[in-house]
Amino acid sequence: MRVLIVEDEQGGAQNLCDLLLSLNKEIEVLAIVESVRETIDWVASNPKPDLGFFDIRLADGDSFEIFEQTEIHFPIIFTSAYDEYALKAFKVNSVDYLVKPIEKKALAAALDKYAIFYANKTSTYSQLLSTINELRRTETKQYKKSLLVYYRDQIIPLLLSDIAYFQLENEMVYCVTHNDQRYQIDQTLEKISNQIDPQEFFRANRQFIISRTSVQSASQHFNRKLKIKLSPIPNEELIISKSKAIPFKTWLES
Structure with missing residues (x-):
């Protein structure tokens, strides 16, 4: 087959x-x-x-x-x-x-x-x-308004509007808020991506889902890729592949 x-x-x-x-x-x-x-x-x-x-x-x-x-x-x-x-x-x-x-x-x-x-x-x-x-x-387009995150020994709801980006690091998924608070989430990026509004969040690569309001700028990178500047600044560079560069720019200006 x-x-x-x-x-x-x-x-x-x-x-x-x-x-x-x-x-x-x-x-x-x-x-x-x-x-x-x-x-x-x-x-x-x-x-x-x-x-x-x-x-x-x-x-x-x-x-x-x-x-x-x-x-x-x-x-x-x-x-x-x-x-x-x-x-x-x-x-x-x-x-x-x-x-x-x-x-x-x-x-x-x-x-x-x-x-x-x-x-x-x-x-x-x-x-x-x-x-x-x-x-x-x-089709019904109903997206979550908040997600559950882990904070010390508590599980708390966090508004999606407060989240700057999600990041996969060392096999764990974290979210970082606009005021630079970091929380662990017990979900994969794939599952998160299917629950949040694609108008507000973009799956940049295997490590990042980013919010529109976290993007500060984009610059040309090697081989027609894009290097993205986020706020807060993540602990690793965010590079968008050539195949996703045009969809990203379309999403950012929509």
Whole structure:
């Protein structure tokens, strides 16, 4: 089975690869692409895979935009943090979804469903597009106003408006407030990213999620990357990759 993975989080993509190979060593990952634009270009210039895994939220938009700009003639399993009610329609049209963080048991069940889909070929591109449009109509954009953080021996709610950025450091996730207070959070950056407003926060790289109000400036860096100046100043440099530079600038001026 030849697989295309559309995922802008390197850790998430690697986890999916590892799980796939643990379930079936004959699976071949053809490519891992990170954005709407890269996916469209890849589909246009390569033979179609047997199956695609598409993260819904990508650095430069959502993966539904891919279907608006090119026809996808292979089955898709979406990965997302959308609620189950909104995603029920996917199962009706013989496509599936996996809620992050992806678990091996759920992935195995999705692959079994793919096998049935592949044998019966019961869904069409037009049905898939109709399902995507329905999901967009039923999507509810309700984001958290606060998160629980650890402070000494207490767990306290912290308003998201007080947070300058989230940082992964030594396998632990911390948030830093605008007044330079630092708290530990018992969640992954991936999970946090799915709970907060993407208009206010941007997943800059594997280590940082930053708030709009924390960004002081951006400067050109080596190989068309961006070096970001934050306030408060973090304990390591924040570099945004070339592939995320344009989405970042678009987000910052929106």
